Amino acid sequence: MEECECTNSRQSCGRSLLRKHGTSGTLDHQAMMDILRDHDSGICMHGGFETTASMVSELKRDGSTNHWMMDTAHPCQNKYAIQDIVLEEDI
Ligand SMILES: [Zn+2]
Numbered sequence: 001m002e003e004c005e006c007t008n009s010r011q012s013c014g015r016s017l018l019r020k021h022g023t024s025g026t027l028d029h030q031a032m033m034d035i036l037r038d039h040d041s042g043i044c045m046h047g048g049f050e051t052t053a054s055m056v057s058e059l060k061r062d063g064s065t066n067h068w069m070m071d072t073a074h075p076c077q078n079k080y081a082i083q084d085i086v087l088e089e090d091i
Pocket residue numbers: 037039044045046074075076077
């Protein structure tokens with residue numbers, strides 16, 4: 001898991017983690033999944049309010065896409081599954 005360096009809101013911690021990967025050039029789908037599993041930032045939530053599902057999408061410059069989804073709670077405890085998504089415009 002990544003270490004969150006901020007002590008502020010969940011949103012600002014998320015931005016910090018994204019910036020960290022963006023600066024180092026390591027932001028890919030696996031890094032995004034790690035961010036969604038992060039507890040120090042509060043992004044992966046357990047308790048009264050819980051993460052119920054999450055999704056990572058890779059939008060490539062050539063127009064192709066990859067999507068990973070998890071339709072269960074707690075991304076820290078489950079695996080993402082790659083999904084085929086067909087947008088209505090593509091049908
Ligand atoms: Zn968790």
